Amino acid sequence: MNAVNPGVTFTELHRRSGMDEEAYKAFLEHSKTTHPLGRVGQPKEIAELILFLASTYAGWITGVTYSIDGGRGQTCSR
DSSP: OOEEEEOSBSSSHHHHTTOOHHHHHHHHHHHHHHSTTSSOBOHHHHHHHHHHHHSGGGTTOOSOEEEESTTHHHHTOO
8 A cells, every 4th residue: 555645736725724825825936935946736647646556567566655745845844
């Protein structure tokens, strides 16, 4: 079994949890500075990793947790 650990990704999660539009925009803008790639992730990027892990191309991969977070985990940014 493998796991996918996504970082900040542009979805409706934060809005649906009660974050208003202004706070969400500020959060996304701040996230540009906390991610070495300078942006948040897109849902398609996360989905492509999941599809790869579910494919026969990843048949020999097991027991791994993949961080897909634009490098944020490498920086310990807050």
